[in-house]
Amino acid sequence: MIEVKNITKIYKTGDFETVALKNVSFSVRDGEFVAIMGPSGSGKSTLMHLLGALDTPTSGEYLLDGKNVAKLSEDELADIRNEKIGFVFQQFNLLPRATVFRNVMLPLVYAGVERDKREERAKKALVSAALPEDWWQHHSNELSGGQIQRVAIARALVNNPTLILADEPTGNLDSKTGEIVLATFQRLHQEGRTIVLITHELYVAEHAERIMHIRDGEIKEDGKNHSRRIVHHPAAE
Amino acid sequence: MIISELLEEAFSAVTVNKVRSGLTVLGIIIGIGSVIAMISIGQGAQGSINASIQSIGSNLLVVSPSFQRTPGSVVSSGRGAAETLTQADSDAIASQVTQIAAIAPQINGRYQIKSRTANTNTQVVGTVSSYPQVRNVDMSLGSFISDQDVASVAKVAVLGPTTTGDLFNSTSTDPVGETIRINNINFKIIGVTKAKGGNGFSNQDDIIYIPLSTSQRYLQGGSYVASINIEAQDASSMTSVQEQVTNLLMERHRISDPNQADFSVINQADIxxxxxxxxxxxxxxxxxxxxxxxVVGGIGIMNMMLTTVTERTREIGLRKAIGAKKKDISSQFLAESVMLTFVGGVIGIILGWVISLLVTHFSGIATAISWWSVFLAVGVSAGIGMIFGYYPARRAAGLNPIEALRYE
Structure with a gap:
């Protein structure tokens, strides 16, 4: 359960103040698949950073599983990211010189999980992101863009997070591989995962069950997606 | 993160750019290698100098004549030139000073020596039977001068190996029983000493020993001695023996002011x-x-680590996004720099060892690698990794995850 209450974020550069988010409030229930949509400069990246506990708001509260994340220190935020959030970025998702398996295990390394437990959980995550076993020992720089995103999804799953936060996950992919990735998200949603997808493309946002439009730091529209696209892709099963 | 994990990560990170890591490590290798080599050469030199000082005797005190000041005159003859020490002084020391193991007065002179086939000019030392004990002289052939020889003023001689070679054209000849002429007086050879090598001051192998009494009667005249060698019972009694000898001789020579003493006592430990x-x-x-x-090598490490941190900004951002704390990031980079310097240190020790072996081989200077210098080098190199890796690591740990992820 995610609750955002009256969040404002102001960036200061010298004497200038830029208001990136103005008094934003919303909540996301467990198991929801929400797309946050907006053009560049709308404040969606700022919102993504706050939701991902990469940054703290200037004012307001952000409750993640009932815990207020807004006032935590840098290292406490690192723990929150490690335990409760799974990230899928647009690019540079994986350590290039490490194997797929090692990449997926990395959050567990920082969580201090023992080696054999780590391997067990990484295997489970790789299976649920539908990654064939013969990729596991490949180095991540040997993979294609779509494959990298699916490894990133597996890594996002490995800590069993409250929230999977995807920032333009299909931004660097062609539409066919993008569909495989979106189908993977939809399947995870059906399995009960909470997913927040940040994008500027309506086509991508339409794969979610709820769409929030953000513009000039404010939420303009928030509602159920009535024209939902459901993709079934055999590769994502 | 566990140590083994950290080392694994650090290893894969430093092996990505092998040439750069290798060149950086080279700086440390040269630094540690030269420190080890220099210390080992220095210690080896110290060891060989000490050994050559020890070769002239153990727990040795040497009494030699000092200035001789004539009352009413400001002129003083050179140190050691005075004939102020006598056989009687030596006998008095032997009978009155305690904690003495052995005592051997000696008298020196240079003479022309002739054998049947050759001749040479060398040092002739008149001494007594205890000389080999006091001055660590070993015999290779025959025997040294005996008390009987001294008492009977026998014309016998013991030769050093170099002198033997000079007089008989070969060091392997057995000259015992042959006759040589010292200052045109016939002496019968009764023994040859073992080679000792130079002690840095004089060649102890180019020498002839004859009985003290013989030297006094036939060569020098008078009852003066050039110096008195005293062997103390052990190292701890040397100071006491030195004091007793000084006091006794001052009393015998009727000197009250130690600065006016006409003799000096040199302690081997002082040398x-x-x-x-x-x-x-x-x-x-x-x-x-x-x-x-x-230190220059350490700066190289720092330079490389700073470059690495900049290059891997996005990696740092990603690691932070998935839960790495400041400590995780800084220990990762510290592990990398310590690994580089540690490897450099180990290779450097091997290099330093090889250099010191080569120095020993080509220059003959003995070298000694001590354990403490090896431990010190390993410690110092790891410490350098810590010190010069600290700033880059802290810089990496302090990066803002959002900015790091955006970094192009």
Missing amino acids: VSAASSVTNTFTILLASIAGISL
């Missing part, structure tokens, strides 16, 4: 410590020069 302080100074000098190259 050793003087030589040690010289070699120590020069070891420190060499090691500090080598230490400069170690």
Whole structure:
């Protein structure tokens, strides 16, 4: 359960103040698949950073599983990211010189999980992101863009997070591989995962069950997606 | 993160750019290698100097004549030139000073020596039977001068190996029983000493020993002695013996002011410590020069680590996004720099060892690698990794995850 209450974020550069988010409030229930949509400069990246506990708001509260994340220190935020959030970025998702398996295990390394437990959980995550076993020992720089995103999804799953936060996950992919990735998200949603997808493309946002439009730091529209696209892709099963 | 994990990560990170890591490590290798080599050369030199000082005797005190000041005159003859020490002084020391193991007065002179086939000019030492004990002389052939020889003023001689070679054209000949002429007086050879090598001051192998009484009667005249060698019972009694000898001789020579003494007592321990302080100074000098190259190597490490941190900004951002704390990031980069310097340190020790072996092989200076210098080098190199890796690691840990992820 995610609750955002009256969040404002102001960036200061010298004497200038830029208001990136103005008094934003919303909540996301467990198991929801929400797309946050907006053009560049709308404040969606700022919102993504706050939701991902990469940054703290200037004012307001952000409750993640009932815990207020807004006032935590840098290292406490690192723990929150490690335990409760799974990230899928647009690019540079994986350590290039490490194997797929090692990449997926990395959050567990920082969580201090023992080696054999780590391997067990990484295997489970790789299976649920539908990654064939013969990729596991490949180095991540040997993979294609779509494959990298699916490894990133597996890594996002490995800590069993409250929230999977995807920032333009299909931004660097062609539409066919993008569909495989979106189908993977939809399947995870059906399995009960909470997913927040940040994008500027309506086509991508339409794969979610709820769409929030953000513009000039404010939420303009928030509602159920009535024209939902459901993709079934055999590769994502 | 567990140590083994950290080392694994650090290993894969430093092996990505092998040439760069290799060149950076080279700086540390040269630094540590030269420190080790310099210390080992210095210690080896110290060891060989000490050994050669020890070869002239153990727990040795040497009494020699000092200035001779004629009352009413400001002129003083050179140190050691005076004939102030006598056989009687030596006998008095032997009978009155305690804690003495052996005593051997000696008298020196240079003479022309002739054998049947050759001739040479060398040092002739008149002494007594206890001389080999006091001055660590070993016999290779025949025997040394006996008490009987001294008592009977026998014209017998013991030759050093170099002198034997000079007089008989070969060191392997057995000259015992042959006759040589010293200052045109016939002497019968009764023994040859073992080679001792030079002690840095004189060649102890180019020498002839004859009985003290014979030297006094036929060569020098008078009952003067050039010096008195005293062997103390052990190292701890040397100071006491030195004091007793000084007091006794001052009394015998009727001198009350120690500054006016017409003799001096040289303690072997003093010579050793003087030589040690010289070699120590020069070891420190060499090691500090080598230490400069170690610092330069450390700066190389820092330079490389700073470059690495910049290059891997996005990796740092990603690691932070998935839960790495500041400590995780800084220990990762510290592990990398310590790994580089540690490997450099180990290779450097091997290099330093090889250099010191080569120095021993080609120059003959004995070298000694001590365990403490090896431990010190390993410690210092790891420490350099810590010190010069700290700033880059802290910089990496302090990066803002959002900015790091955006970094192009």
